Amino acid sequence: MSVREAYSNPEVIALYAARKKLWATEEILIRRYFRRGRTLDLGAGTGRTTHCLERAGYQPVALDLSNAMLAQAHFPRSVIGNAAQLPFIPGSFENALFSYNGLCHLTPHLQAMCIREVSRVLVPNGIFLFTIEQRKWYQQGILDWVIHAGSSQQFRCPFYRPWQKEILALLRQYGFRVLFVGPRDQLAPEKDYPDCSMIAALRESAQPPQS
Numbered sequence: 561m562s563v564r565e566a567y568s569n570p571e572v573i574a575l576y577a578a579r580k581k582l583w584a585t586e587e588i589l590i591r592r593y594f595r596r597g598r599t600l601d602l603g604a605g606t607g608r609t610t611h612c613l614e615r616a617g618y619q620p621v622a623l624d625l626s627n628a629m630l631a632q633a634h635f636p637r638s639v640i641g642n643a644a645q646l647p648f649i650p651g652s653f654e655n656a657l658f659s660y661n662g663l664c665h666l667t668p669h670l671q672a673m674c675i676r677e678v679s680r681v682l683v684p685n686g687i688f689l690f691t692i693e694q695r696k697w698y699q700q701g702i703l704d705w706v707i708h709a710g711s712s713q714q715f716r717c718p719f720y721r722p723w724q725k726e727i728l729a730l731l732r733q734y735g736f737r738v739l740f741v742g743p744r745d746q747l748a749p750e751k752d753y754p755d756c757s758m759i760a761a762l763r764e765s766a767q768p769p770q771s
């Protein structure tokens with residue numbers, strides 16, 4: 561099953577549509593690092609983060625692979641697209657967010673392409689905030705099934721746990737400086753997803769050559 565199919569399942573859409581608030585950790589990191597201006601909300605889904613960003617004045621554009629998820633967001637600036645191949649010109653955004661481990665739905669190759677693309681569409685000194693479920697030494701990297709928070713049921717959906725050090729290396733390769741990396745519950749007591757790492761990175765103004 562593809563990621564798009566997985567996120568077209570009405571049960572999955574209903575689970576995500578029920579959530580309306582930012583995580584406390586997202587709020588802390590957004591306030592700490594985001595700049596005023598346009599924000600690309602990658603994997604925006606049913607618009608949990610999009611509507612919060614809009615209310616806080618960060619001018620979001622919601623992008624998602626799944627038409628069905630985006631339709632539920634009811635947000636005017638929505639784009640159906642792939643986070644690994646962004647339909648925007650360089651320097652289009654001050655901030656980018658890929659929340660709730662959305663990056664883990666991309667294959668390792670596409671994760672690298674996504675980080676490169678985010679670097680391209682951010683302005684110099686723009687901020688990229690995202691989360692991953694990093695792989696532990698005893699875990700396999702590729703999962704066919706996930707349990708979406710709010711359900712006890714397993715749903716078929718590709719999920720790739722990256723090594724955190726590889727993601728940090730990719731960020732450096734594509735011109736980012738890492739500002740924050742830490743487990744979700746390091747900043748605020750959120751115990752429901754302790755394996756989740758929050759990462760904030762700044763796109764340096766001097767860019768390394770990209771291959």
Ligand SMILES: C[S@@+](CC[C@H](N)C(=O)[O-])C[C@H]1O[C@@H](n2cnc3c(N)ncnc32)[C@H](O)[C@@H]1O
Nearest residue numbers: 567603604605608624625626642643660662665
């Ligand atoms: C875990 S859900 C999170 C949804 C939303 N950000 C939230 O926090 O409620 C992951 C979202 O990422 C989207 N997604 C996965 N791979 C994607 C890709 N390559 N490009 C764009 N969106 C993608 C899925 O369709 C899904 O809506």
